[in-house]
Amino acid sequence: MKRNIKLNATRFIAGAFMIGALATSCTDLEIESTDSVITGESFNGVLEPTSFLDNMFNTLNGQIGDQANIFALQEVTTDAAIIPTRGSDWGDNGIWRQLHQHNWLTTHQFIQTAFLQWNTTHFQAAQVLSDLSVNATAEDRANAYFLRALGMWFVLDNWGQVPVRDPELSLFEDPIVLRGAEAVDQIVSDLNQAIEQLPAGAPMTNNNRPNKAAARYLLAKVLLNKHIYLDTEAASADMNQVISLVDQINGEGYDLQEGYFDLFRDSGDNETIWFLGAGVSNRIWNGLHYAQTSERDNTGGGWNGFATLSSYYDLFEGDPEINEEGSGQEERRGVVPTSGEPIGACDGCTDNNGDGIADASHIGLGFLIGQQYGADGTPLEDRAGAPLTFKRDFQDGDGNSSLINNDETTGIRLQKYAARYGSFNTHEIFFRYADAHLMKAEALFRSGGDATPLVNELRVLRGATPLGSVGAQELIDERGRELYAELWRRNDLIRFGQFTADWELKAPGAVGDETRNLFPIPASQVTLNPNLTQNPGY
Structure with a gap:
């Protein structure tokens, strides 16, 4: 009853x-x-x-x-x-x-x-x-x-x-x-x-409190997942409402924006619907090695914990073994610098030790794999003196696949917030229009429409090759490429039956x-x- x-x-x-x-x-x-x-x-x-x-x-x-x-x-x-x-x-x-x-x-x-x-x-x-x-x-x-x-x-x-x-x-x-x-x-x-x-709110404002767009975003998220909570098929009426809600958010001025990693700086943009006044240090340091330090924040180095699976890294276009500058990766996969940047080439950076190099600009963005470098271009070493090369596999001392007894270099690391802009920034994105854009594409797909144009609009903006067609697997993969480390992966995998x-x-x-x-x-x-x-x- x-x-x-x-x-x-x-x-x-x-x-x-x-x-x-x-x-x-x-x-x-x-x-x-x-x-x-x-x-x-x-x-x-x-x-x-x-x-x-x-x-x-x-x-x-x-x-x-x-x-x-x-x-x-x-x-x-x-x-x-x-x-x-x-x-x-x-x-x-x-x-x-x-x-x-x-x-x-x-x-x-x-x-x-x-x-x-x-x-x-x-x-x-x-x-x-x-x-x-x-x-x-x-x-x-x-x-x-x-x-x-x-x-x-x-x-x-x-x-x-x-x-x-x-x-x-x-x-x-x-x-x-x-x-x-x-x-x-x-x-x-x-x-x-x-x-x-x-209140209505608008992009490029201090969106650290929810506005109408944030409430519409969350309602779209709820409706997109509603069939999971009810254990039914996705209802066309719910999917149509998701599309309408995203269109209303877009009508308030929110939209996709170029410069993927610039979105995660402490500044306004057209994509951020709601950010929180949360410090981003966890997102920066929990995966970096102890030898990767920042003069900007006077840190003693990373915490050498969080990493990702090689299968996740392989969702992105590019060489599976290297992610250095000039290696032809899609934008969201990021880059491993081979040295720091001159301070004059880094907007918003600092040079606290006066060496002319932007603090922490030698620390990469996106997915860090292979050899890591210091500010002067010197290849970094782990604490045992071996090359600091982040590896695809997780292995113990006997070479067996394992979650225990790993050395300091196993696992590809993730960096969405840049150490060069400071780990004490209090600007963590929670709701973002690119997510809403992909929710609209998914709702269109689940109601019998073609999501390909919407997904390709985002891919082209991110420097990725357009897809010939988009089905369920392409949608979940695209969400993985766009939204990693933003708290949505479990929710997405469950909705697509892959958790x-x-x-x-x-x-x-x-x-x-x-x-x-x-x-x-x-x-x-x-x-x-x-x-x-x-x-x-x-």
Whole structure:
């Protein structure tokens, strides 16, 4: 029987997760004890909604900018990212390896933390929307509708069920749980409210808060994936609405822009729909070697962790063994400089040591493979004195394919944000028009149309050869080429039925196991709320 869910904000959202969040002390999840976050009889509304929302957005910066938790769940569980253990580095009791191998448990730290974080996001937004929060302005409510939808969507997409509760009810009452159509309908309703109430905004402005275009983008994302949540075929009406939403975003001035890696600088452009004030240092340093340093930030070098599979690198046009300047790669694959650039040739760079070379301009962009170089052109070495050559394969000391006992040089590295522009920039792209453009192409394909012209429009702009025709495989591959390290790979692979496919170093028993399409509900939450049911396979 379908449940009648009230859309009035005072009859919405929280969950047993709040009991866990309030009863235990965890540094990065700690909730401040004020009457703005207490539920039940003590809840009198959020007293200062604007500052409360400021804190929510600041928290969101950390959630998205982190290399663990939701980022790890979206990227490290796929063919796009892998973190081998090199000696004792990045061992962490197997927490990274388990994600890539698809043998995570219900107690996995990142899964537990992300579940709490995103449920807290939509619960706190519901508090702002409560009728008791009498000081909330129209702008406050618009932001809260958007954040409530965003939090609910992340929970639905990753766990398949969303615990919800009226903020005014006691924490000891079991929260209801939304699944499937009920959850989608609530998210869509909130996003329609956000679209109506958020400001219009425009490209080249300070889009670090959501506007109408951001809400339309998220609604398109929800509708594109709706058939996955409902376990049905994609509906033409939903696909037509995706196309319409993207056209509306385009009509506001957002469009594709030349200069792929310039998009990831700390500056405005026509493609960025929404960026976060999150520092980009994680995206820069977690894959670079210890010997790759930056005078600009006075860093001691990279952290030598994150890498990608050679099969992912091979999605791009170009030589499979080299990515140096002049080797004929497509733009998105990037380049490995053989030395630093003169400071005069690098707009926005610094020269802190006065040698005439732009700081960190010897560090490449895109996919780093083969020999890496210092600022003066000297080939770099690893700590054992061997050439610093990033390799395609992951091997242990005996030459066996392995995720453990790797040396310092295994794995192709990814760099989307350039060290030369500074790792302390707080400008991480979250929603981008190129993604919307490809969503439109996919919606057209799923409703029986031809996606080829739209995909080729993007490919030509990125310096890639146009395709003769575009089907499902070409669409998922193009999304992989355009959107790597932007938190969308897991979502895309599931929608195209490829998340359970075989790839290098995945556990053999996980291949074809569709229960991996959803993460487990943390065991503690199932115990606290009997309305939650553990997902199949756990």
